[in-house]
Amino acid sequence: MAEYDLVIRNTTIATASDVVKGDIGIAGGRVVALGERLDKGRREIDGTGRIAVPGGIDAHVHFDQDTADGSVFCDDFESGSRAAAAGGTTTIIPFAYQNKGQPLRDAVNKYHARAEGKSLIDYAFHVILSDASEKIMGQDFTALVADGYTSFKVYMTYDDVKLTDREMLDALAAARREQAMLMIHAENSDCITWLTERLELKGMTAAKFHATSRPFVVEREATHRAISLAELLDVPMLLVHVSAKEAMHEIQRAQARGLRVYGETCPQYLFLSEEDFEKPGDEGAKCVCSPPPRGTDNQEHIWTGLSANTFQVLSSDHAAFKFDDVRGKKLPGAAQSFRKIPNGVPGVETRLPLLFSEGVNKGRITLQQFVALSSTNAAKIYGLHPRKGTIAVGSDADIVLWDPERKVSLTNSILHHNCDYTPYEGRELTGYPVMTLSRGEVVMDEGRMSGSAGRGQFQKCDRPEAARPRGRPLIDPSIFN
Amino acid sequence: MAEYDLVIRNTTIATASDVVKGDIGIAGGRVVALGERLDKGRREIDGTGRIAVPGGIDAHVHFDQDTADGSVFCDDFESGSRAAAAGGTTTIIPFAYQNKGQPLRDAVNKYHARAEGKSLIDYAFHVILSDASEKIMGQDFTALVADGYTSFKVYMTYDDVKLTDREMLDALAAARREQAMLMIHAENSDCITWLTERLELKGMTAAKFHATSRPFVVEREATHRAISLAELLDVPMLLVHVSAKEAMHEIQRAQARGLRVYGETCPQYLFLSEEDFEKPGDEGAKCVCSPPPRGTDNQEHIWTGLSANTFQVLSSDHAAFKFDDVRGKKLPGAAQSFRKIPNGVPGVETRLPLLFSEGVNKGRITLQQFVALSSTNAAKIYGLHPRKGTIAVGSDADIVLWDPERKVSLTNSILHHNCDYTPYEGRELTGYPVMTLSRGEVVMDEGRMSGSAGRGQFQKCDRPEAARPRGRPLIDPSIFN
Amino acid sequence: MAEYDLVIRNTTIATASDVVKGDIGIAGGRVVALGERLDKGRREIDGTGRIAVPGGIDAHVHFDQDTADGSVFCDDFESGSRAAAAGGTTTIIPFAYQNKGQPLRDAVNKYHARAEGKSLIDYAFHVILSDASEKIMGQDFTALVADGYTSFKVYMTYDDVKLTDREMLDALAAARREQAMLMIHAENSDCITWLTERLELKGMTAAKFHATSRPFVVEREATHRAISLAELLDVPMLLVHVSAKEAMHEIQRAQARGLRVYGETCPQYLFLSEEDFEKPGDEGAKCVCSPPPRGTDNQEHIWTGLSANTFQVLSSDHAAFKFDDVRGKKLPGAAQSFRKIPNGVPGVETRLPLLFSEGVNKGRITLQQFVALSSTNAAKIYGLHPRKGTIAVGSDADIVLWDPERKVSLTNSILHHNCDYTPYEGRELTGYPVMTLSRGEVVMDEGRMSGSAGRGQFQKCDRPEAARPRGRPLIDPSIFN
Amino acid sequence: MAEYDLVIRNTTIATASDVVKGDIGIAGGRVVALGERLDKGRREIDGTGRIAVPGGIDAHVHFDQDTADGSVFCDDFESGSRAAAAGGTTTIIPFAYQNKGQPLRDAVNKYHARAEGKSLIDYAFHVILSDASEKIMGQDFTALVADGYTSFKVYMTYDDVKLTDREMLDALAAARREQAMLMIHAENSDCITWLTERLELKGMTAAKFHATSRPFVVEREATHRAISLAELLDVPMLLVHVSAKEAMHEIQRAQARGLRVYGETCPQYLFLSEEDFEKPGDEGAKCVCSPPPRGTDNQEHIWTGLSANTFQVLSSDHAAFKFDDVRGKKLPGAAQSFRKIPNGVPGVETRLPLLFSEGVNKGRITLQQFVALSSTNAAKIYGLHPRKGTIAVGSDADIVLWDPERKVSLTNSILHHNCDYTPYEGRELTGYPVMTLSRGEVVMDEGRMSGSAGRGQFQKCDRPEAARPRGRPLIDPSIFN
Ligand SMILES: [Zn+2]
Ligand SMILES: [Zn+2]
Ligand SMILES: [Zn+2]
Ligand SMILES: [Zn+2]
Ligand SMILES: [Zn+2]
Ligand SMILES: [Zn+2]
Ligand SMILES: [Zn+2]
Ligand SMILES: [Zn+2]
Known part of the structure; x- marks a missing residue:
């Protein structure tokens, strides 16, 4: 019988291909099962009314980067x-x-x-x-x-x-x-x-x-x-x-x-x-x-x-x-x-x-x-798929639960970055993430952050399949290889 | 504890989004679980070396159709x-x-x-x-x-x-x-x-x-x-x-x-x-x-x-x-x-x-x-998804196992249609389906057909999401609705 | 020595290709010479400060046409x-x-x-x-x-x-x-x-x-x-x-x-x-x-x-x-x-x-x-060139003198059609035709019309060179010829 | 009465716009008249069966140019x-x-x-x-x-x-x-x-x-x-x-x-x-x-x-x-x-x-x-028009007579350049220039060259009309002017 550290129960599971109802079984930080009625996990999260998506991959961010001008x-x-x-x-x-x-x-x-x-x-x-x-x-x-x-x-x-x-x-x-x-x-x-x-x-x-x-x-x-x-x-x-x-x-x-x-x-x-x-x-x-x-x-x-x-x-x-x-x-x-x-x-x-x-x-x-746009494609293009970028058997349990009807008025004070403004101040949004799991660990729950700084792990990237030449070059590649 | 009619074990599972390794648990003709090590099923199929894909949807075939010219x-x-x-x-x-x-x-x-x-x-x-x-x-x-x-x-x-x-x-x-x-x-x-x-x-x-x-x-x-x-x-x-x-x-x-x-x-x-x-x-x-x-x-x-x-x-x-x-x-x-x-x-x-x-x-x-091209997209475009067109929790267990390295020389005698020729006579192929399951029932195994004629069921199609207008018409749609 | 019915003297002569200064010699309703200092004509028109262009060809007009609705x-x-x-x-x-x-x-x-x-x-x-x-x-x-x-x-x-x-x-x-x-x-x-x-x-x-x-x-x-x-x-x-x-x-x-x-x-x-x-x-x-x-x-x-x-x-x-x-x-x-x-x-x-x-x-x-846009191209496309559409040796003396600096405020009362409005009412224009010659005869001079109704002649059109196929059909033309 | 140094009689005169029949009167190296029956010139050339075109302008040639490699x-x-x-x-x-x-x-x-x-x-x-x-x-x-x-x-x-x-x-x-x-x-x-x-x-x-x-x-x-x-x-x-x-x-x-x-x-x-x-x-x-x-x-x-x-x-x-x-x-x-x-x-x-x-x-x-392609457009684009590039009143008498039916087999020996080959060796052509006039002087007649080296004159170019901006820049031109 399967042993799950965590089961997200009765939720809508979305991938780049499919949207279905079911349970997500997590063990060792990975998704080990998806099913209609999975066995009980050590911890359970009720996913009713939520959409479980693969955690976003932000493939273009600048953090703590050197600058030349004093900024x-x-x-x-x-x-x-x-x-x-x-x-x-x-x-x-x-x-x-x-x-x-x-x-x-x-x-x-x-x-x-x-x-x-x-x-x-x-x-x-x-x-x-x-x-x-x-x-x-x-x-x-x-x-x-x-x-x-x-x-x-x-x-x-x-x-x-x-x-x-x-x-x-x-x-x-x-x-x-x-x-x-x-x-x-x-x-x-x-x-x-x-x-x-x-x-x-x-x-x-x-x-x-x-x-x-x-x-x-x-x-x-x-x-x-x-x-x-x-x-x-x-x-x-x-x-x-x-x-x-x-x-x-x-x-x-x-x-x-x-x-x-x-x-x-x-x-x-x-x-x-x-x-x-x-x-x-x-x-x-x-x-x-x-x-x-x-x-x-x-x-x-x-x-x-x-x-x-x-x-x-x-x-x-x-x-x-x-x-x-x-x-x-x-x-x-x-x-x-x-x-x-x-x-x-x-x-x-x-x-x-x-x-x-x-x-x-x-x-x-x-x-x-x-x-696809927020997660899966980036995982594929940068060689992290299927470990990241999907909710599938064997993938990391990087999962975000969205409340698709949550109303949020964007304002900088609700944000967690260290910046003193958002260019989107005042926008009214419908739909917001309400829980974030990183390798099975809850790091955000209804806006409350948890998990220790430094728990994030470096991910080696594979040679992306997307980077394979299609094989019809204008000039014989033996010339430059 | 889960009860499976059938488990396809240790196979490569491909969807339009992902390719992962795992087991497929089937009950009542549907996929009820996907997992790393699912419980034993009443029947087991070894999927090692095979690729399990959603059964193909051929969205354009003419069978037994009226003609006007005697053909x-x-x-x-x-x-x-x-x-x-x-x-x-x-x-x-x-x-x-x-x-x-x-x-x-x-x-x-x-x-x-x-x-x-x-x-x-x-x-x-x-x-x-x-x-x-x-x-x-x-x-x-x-x-x-x-x-x-x-x-x-x-x-x-x-x-x-x-x-x-x-x-x-x-x-x-x-x-x-x-x-x-x-x-x-x-x-x-x-x-x-x-x-x-x-x-x-x-x-x-x-x-x-x-x-x-x-x-x-x-x-x-x-x-x-x-x-x-x-x-x-x-x-x-x-x-x-x-x-x-x-x-x-x-x-x-x-x-x-x-x-x-x-x-x-x-x-x-x-x-x-x-x-x-x-x-x-x-x-x-x-x-x-x-x-x-x-x-x-x-x-x-x-x-x-x-x-x-x-x-x-x-x-x-x-x-x-x-x-x-x-x-x-x-x-x-x-x-x-x-x-x-x-x-x-x-x-x-x-x-x-x-x-x-x-x-x-x-x-x-x-x-x-x-x-996507052979199955998923057709399911979406014609309102059969996610029942058909994917291998996901809740979808019909329409699954085909492919041997990606099987060599086949196409010739009409190996085909099952009622036609006396194939236009592709003599083509040498690599990769061939070796088992077909329809709602969990094996209907083809290594070329041998099984299952009774008439076991196939009519599928009602949903209004396809793909048929929803994008909402930017050239003329006010109230004029023609 | 050449005998001209009319010489337009010292004007700017414009064709679809060239703009030059010179005289235009007209006899028998045709342009018979262009020159720097043509011999004297029976009549002379001073073209100084004017631009002589080939008379416009309006290749798309509806006059006195049948209608089905009482209009x-x-x-x-x-x-x-x-x-x-x-x-x-x-x-x-x-x-x-x-x-x-x-x-x-x-x-x-x-x-x-x-x-x-x-x-x-x-x-x-x-x-x-x-x-x-x-x-x-x-x-x-x-x-x-x-x-x-x-x-x-x-x-x-x-x-x-x-x-x-x-x-x-x-x-x-x-x-x-x-x-x-x-x-x-x-x-x-x-x-x-x-x-x-x-x-x-x-x-x-x-x-x-x-x-x-x-x-x-x-x-x-x-x-x-x-x-x-x-x-x-x-x-x-x-x-x-x-x-x-x-x-x-x-x-x-x-x-x-x-x-x-x-x-x-x-x-x-x-x-x-x-x-x-x-x-x-x-x-x-x-x-x-x-x-x-x-x-x-x-x-x-x-x-x-x-x-x-x-x-x-x-x-x-x-x-x-x-x-x-x-x-x-x-x-x-x-x-x-x-x-x-x-x-x-x-x-x-x-x-x-x-x-x-x-x-x-x-x-x-x-x-x-x-x-080109007002005259020459139409003459070519409809088989009237070079009789019409240019000022050249042998072409009909259909010539219009423009004052390129004339200011005109468009209003229906200055127009000669039989319509009770112009859609361009009130537009301020610079440049206006001041004399129109048809086959050498002045029919408009500073807005005054002359020439008898019915003096215009029917023009047979040649098979236009522009209508010649380029000779690269998608299908063999012998099939449909 | 007009005095012409030369009249080209009874020829087909082609410009970028028109093809007409007539005589070309030349004096002082320039075209001073075009007409149906011009007065007699000091010299006459029979243009019957010939096409008189504006002499070609070769707007891209390299003569006696410095090189860096010894060539x-x-x-x-x-x-x-x-x-x-x-x-x-x-x-x-x-x-x-x-x-x-x-x-x-x-x-x-x-x-x-x-x-x-x-x-x-x-x-x-x-x-x-x-x-x-x-x-x-x-x-x-x-x-x-x-x-x-x-x-x-x-x-x-x-x-x-x-x-x-x-x-x-x-x-x-x-x-x-x-x-x-x-x-x-x-x-x-x-x-x-x-x-x-x-x-x-x-x-x-x-x-x-x-x-x-x-x-x-x-x-x-x-x-x-x-x-x-x-x-x-x-x-x-x-x-x-x-x-x-x-x-x-x-x-x-x-x-x-x-x-x-x-x-x-x-x-x-x-x-x-x-x-x-x-x-x-x-x-x-x-x-x-x-x-x-x-x-x-x-x-x-x-x-x-x-x-x-x-x-x-x-x-x-x-x-x-x-x-x-x-x-x-x-x-x-x-x-x-x-x-x-x-x-x-x-x-x-x-x-x-x-x-x-x-x-x-x-x-x-x-x-x-x-x-247009061989002469007129280049004259316009490079500021030589209408002095060069056309046969019109006032333009230089740079005129070439073509025999449109002359058969010529291209071979380097008939060419006048100082090169030991032509890449077009052996091509069979129909149509060839038979007389070239430069400012009214015959410099080639049936392949025989005449005129002294050095008789050609430098031509100052005008600011080309074609080089005038259309006036819709992406950025305000005052920024860079
Ligand atoms: Zn950048
Ligand atoms: Zn950047
Ligand atoms: Zn069809
Ligand atoms: Zn069809
Ligand atoms: Zn019309
Ligand atoms: Zn129309
Ligand atoms: Zn060059
Ligand atoms: Zn170059």
Whole structure:
């Protein structure tokens, strides 16, 4: 007879494929059975009226990351992971930032140290690849992939991290060889710099000119370029934080011709717009992030991208800086130029309630799509599936119970991050997570947090199946392998 | 303690979302538990080395259907369902054909009578809607949807069934009102007739001119027209048996702008081509179906449509006529003109082995996509999910075990249909179904059929969630509701 | 030494290709010389400060045409041709309307009789082909083309004229055989009827619902269908009065793949919009025409279609009905339903001033494009070139002098048509025709009309070079020729 | 009474707009009259049976240009201009090459010196802009535009000339300010270098790997990038030598959304293909040029681009190196790697006969399109119109008489360039130029050359109307002006 540490009883179980009624049997932190009437567990939770979904995977968060300008990310692994769990997320994938010239291994070790003893929930790492030199790609990269770091973010802009096209080709070839996943931040660097200089010369330095300095064509150009490079070498990759419908259309064009091009978007592109930069005083700074939110009509296009499966992942791109803080949005110089305003918005805790309320409850996406976009697809694309990203036999018991009818008025005081504002202040939501389990342990129950900081475990990532080339390159891959 | 009629032990369980290892516990014909080590069942099946997938749903088959020209479909519900089960399919959705003017209820009753006592596996019905008059749509249609007939095929060609655009609008409006799913056969009728007459006048009557009479533009035109009508009224619908890449591109364009337009394709568009019509003698007739297979280069585009999720469903469009039979491909007149050759190819048994071997094993699609394309998506689109289409708690125990490495040389003698040929004769496959369970009962084991004819049960279909309008019509729906 | 009846001296001469300074020597009603300092003519006109352009060709006007509903076109060949000449047009191509079953020859003869003794300027005829039966296309059609009637309008909507797809194929095949040009009115008939019935049932009968009954998708659908039929048989053709950007995009797609698909648009799609239907009282009726003007944002797209050469022709589609008249916009029944409002707007006189002022003077198109769009391209597409449509040696001296800086406030009282309103009332224009010559005779000078009614001559049209198939049909043309 | 130095009598006169019969009166090197029966000239030429077209403008030729690798262009201004005239061209626009850091004025002066006393026909200069630093663009550039150098070629590849995106923005902003025309060589530099290095490492160094090192995606990427930069700042520009249909599609997309993006293609993309690189021995080197010719199916797409007006200009990109010469295609090192083979093919003399024979005589383009593509459009785009590029009152008497039925078998021995091969050896042509007049002087008559070297005059270019921004920039141009 089965012995369960915990049974969640009589609930609605949702996966990316199915929504059924049943019980979930958990032992050793894993789902060991799903059934109509499972035997009694040592502990029982009544799931009646709740929806049990795979805990969210926030595949794009910045916690306790180095900066070069004196700004400080206000969330570290402790506050960030707590906020994540409160918002229905059970796995986070922050970034380990490689300084130019630094061995990748050192970067990874540094961020491991920062997570150590802090994270409430499980985590993996993407590596920000700022140096794609032959030495790095030939040895370090290979070793890291073997050790469970299988996704790498590449920037086409920002002076301290950006790669040239040539370096991107090196990175792509290495990713192809190792079956690793590249994540591309696609904006044309030269255009942004050129426009920023001119705006500053003209004294057009208010927060709203941040958007002027990065128009949609800047994102579309880089998106098409990244796709072209990947198409040349036949390498799958993912475009992160897609903002403009025109960039999205490039992804659709690529997918329609069969390329393995994936896309991520974020709540800020569904709920914020250029108009938010016009807020009185310096409130506009609160919404400064890159790429910037676009016109309000653009939002519905991005929703279409979610419902039409153009995007596989909705992440938060949580990059929180306090608003009323000289190490945050009021960094010295920020008043002088939008260029000095730290880029990013908080969102790790609000990501899923926003998507559920406006997506599922408004009928834009199905519950299965919610699960796929919030959890399953990220697990697959980053090599964590099926351990994470689903409720299935053998998977980790990372489960979140949602009350689909819970009314919540979003306000910063109910949030658990260490930021002094939310850009979604005042929104009325329907549907909210009411219990979060991480490997079978309750870490949030009706908004009350539990579980010790540091209980979260590092997760090695597999080589993602999604990163396998489709095998129809434009040029014989033996040339570059 | 749980009591299982049957436990499939230690197998790989695949759904449209996940692939995990575990046991499947079955009782009362349903899956009642999934677990790592389920209690012992009354019967046990060792699933080691096998992949357990949801039994295939063949959502497009023609069995024992009326014809007007003296031709006879060689498969009835008995032989057809047996062949289906042998090929890994556990649910079939044949058509109940409405004659013009006939009440829909009569059509349905007639086909129920034909299935009665015959079908080895479960079945639902699509209704072929040849009369969309106000009386039919206002009463009959509504009643049928309420009784579990929620999908309706509409033809844009064939004189005895085709609807005008106006009738299609009536059908679409009714489908919107009742949340029913329309399936569209999209070819421009006038073009086909016009070309056929001219070909016959010129004496160009061999089987290969069947393709000449229905070029890709004929399919693209009707596809765009159907999409336009559905877009006008904001009604989801599915294009059946998409053949030409140009038609597929219209579907992609529609999906990219957010329309709920679904697509089905068939093995004949992946494996056959125009060249097959050129076979010596009258062998070309074997591959005559509509729309016709296109050029060989078109095949890879259709594969792209599967891997890129443009298509949700791969059906067989099994419409089998014997080759060497005057009631089949050698119908009197067939030698005089391709127009008289009965349209259709057999495929209900070979559909899944072909898709598995060339799709999964060749890396074009994932195992999860195989499940989605062969079973889950059809269940969702036609209102059978989650009872059918998945392996989940509470779903029917329609399960097929595949040996992913089994080598099979396709030849008609190993097939169970009542047709004297297969168009895929001689193909070498890797991967084959080795056991089929229908509601927990073994109906095929290593090719040996069991279970009594007539054990299959009619399945009422729910109003499909997929048929819900997205809510952004071009014109206020209160005008036509 | 040359003898000129008339020399236009020292002017700017514009063709579709060139803008140069010089003199124009005219004899026998034709241009016989162009030069820097031509010999003296019997009469001299000082062209200093003027631009001499080829007289406009209005390739789409309805004068004195039969109607079925008691409405009366308020312009006949006399008032219509006078207004045309006043507005810078020297050739008009009205329609000879074939009633179903009527021999084409009879239709042509009837309209010849109506033009006789009336037209101030030269004219040709398009034939409205409402009956494409074998008899008509096999004999009548061929004879007419030989006699100089080489363009035929085909309707996809309006019950009394519309052709089925099959009839369109017959018409296209005949056009291909005879090298005639088809002009397509592309709107989906069934959609319009279906929507209109429902609107009327709901009592939504005001003028503004005219637009609701013919949304863009109705035009896009028919446009794509017409293109598909023409593509099938490899026949050039022209889409008339393109209104919606979505229809325009279908034309662009066709042109980009090399099809000989031409497009016409009209001032009403550049200057009017849906908002005009909302005017107080029944003023909305003034702008009722088909297809209807679209949203204001659509206008700039249509301008793009002109500047990008998507459209070859800007015609007026002059179809004038008086506003305050029971045989016009206030036809009995018009108050009951938009369906009864006669379709059409006046525009033959305002077409070119609007295009010049907003096109040339605002920099959207070049002067050469103005000439091409207003005159040259129509001459080529309808077989009148180089007799008409240019200022070149040997061409008819149909010349209009423009004052490019003349300020005119458009108001109905300055117009010469027989209509009691202009939809462009109150517009301020820069640039206006100040003299019109028809075959060397001044028919307008600073707004004063001269020349006798009936002086205009019928012009036989050649088989247009533009109607020659490109020679790459989808199917062997020997099949249908 | 008019006095003509020369009258071309009774000929067919073709412009980009019209084809008419008449006489051409020439005095002072200019066309001073066109007429039906002009007075007698001092000299008369019988034009019966001939077509008089505006002399060709070859807007893309490389004569006597500096190289860095020891290779030598085999044609200088003398042989090059003679070959041009022999092939029906009367104006050439070669390049003045700026070395990095060199003042533009110095570059221009250097090439003036090379043309001096050499050119048989008139010429202007494009300037190759390899240094777009602020100093150059702020002063030098402005001065040159004022002096008649209004077009500038910008390279996105080749180490010694390529501009970064930032430098391209500087160049585009300056071009916008001065209304100058940028010509873009669009290939992604990093991709080419990266691929070339890998090919060489693998020993894949034969001529055919030149094509492998520059696949279509490399051209498509750069084309889209250039368009995006120009779209950002709202600056017209021209893509030179477009080779791949995918690059052409980017131009079509840009044009369809109303951008002033122009395109040039060349005979090598209509008549050569990748297969030519496979020729025996080192013959493949003869066709090495960049971008490379593509697959044979690509050729018909490029023809479509000509007939559909996607391309405005057909130039030769004449860049001739001898084949059997160590300063040519057999440069030391060429045998070691395709990378060392001098890039370019001869074509200044064959450009127009090829276009006439395969374009006009095969019905792909009209005679007017021939004139536009070969002469008029280039004159407009580069500020030489209407002095050059047409036969009109006041234009230079640069006229070429064609015998449209002349049969010529192309072979290098009949050509006048200084190259030892033509890539079109053996082609059979119909239609050939039989007389070339430059400013009224016969420089070629039935293949016999006359006129002194050095008689050609430098032509200052106007600011092209075609370079005027359309006035709808994405960002307020006051920011960067
Ligand atoms: Zn980023
Ligand atoms: Zn980020
Ligand atoms: Zn069908
Ligand atoms: Zn079927
Ligand atoms: Zn019309
Ligand atoms: Zn009309
Ligand atoms: Zn170049
Ligand atoms: Zn060049």
